Amino acid sequence: LAFVIWAAGWWMNVMLENGPASDRNSVKVLVPTIFGMTIVLVWELLVRGFEINPVILPAPSSVAARLVSEGPLLWADFRQTVLKGALSGYIIGAVAAFGVAILADRSEFLTRGILPVGSFMAALPIVGTAPILVKWLGSGWESKAAVVAVMVFFPILVNTVAGLKDTSAMQRDLM
Numbered sequence: 001l002a003f004v005i006w007a008a009g010w011w012m013n014v015m016l017e018n019g020p021a022s023d024r025n026s027v028k029v030l031v032p033t034i035f036g037m038t039i040v041l042v043w044e045l046l047v048r049g050f051e052i053n054p055v056i057l058p059a060p061s062s063v064a065a066r067l068v069s070e071g072p073l074l075w076a077d078f079r080q081t082v083l084k085g086a087l088s089g090y091i092i093g094a095v096a097a098f099g100v101a102i103l104a105d106r107s108e109f110l111t112r113g114i115l116p117v118g119s120f121m122a123a124l125p126i127v128g129t130a131p132i133l134v135k136w137l138g139s140g141w142e143s144k145a146a147v148v149a150v151m152v153f154f155p156i157l158v159n160t161v162a163g164l165k166d167t168s169a170m171q172r173d174l175m
Helices: 002-018 025-049 060-069 071-106 108-123 126-137 141-165 169-174
Strands: none
Touching: 002 025, 025 060, 060 071, 071 108, 071 141, 108 141, 126 141
């Protein structure tokens, strides 16, 4: 049955793509939709048919049911991790790096002092810096934001300084 569904989805997509209306926007949306639905349906049938352990590969229906039942908890985790930790850390790191890069571009002394440190820190792996920041700041969203801020600060700093060095004085003044 899974093979028949896969072949039917394939045939429908080929007919839509090679048909007279293949350049319409509806076909451009319908083809990936049919492909995705075919993948999910075949996945469901194969997992149920071969009785695959849900720990190894859960069925899409059980994934969807779990998403619905655990929605509030997942939303709280998303807010904590992505919105508070990652997004705030990215914004803090990027704004700080851009500001320091403008200062370093204006001062040769800062450029010679900051760029080697920035290149060194940009090369450090996250597994080396994250435990230190978690130990200092605890396991809340603040440590996650600090890890992201440190990890984005130095690459943005180094690349922004390099980009500013490739501009003329007139372009920098206009900025």
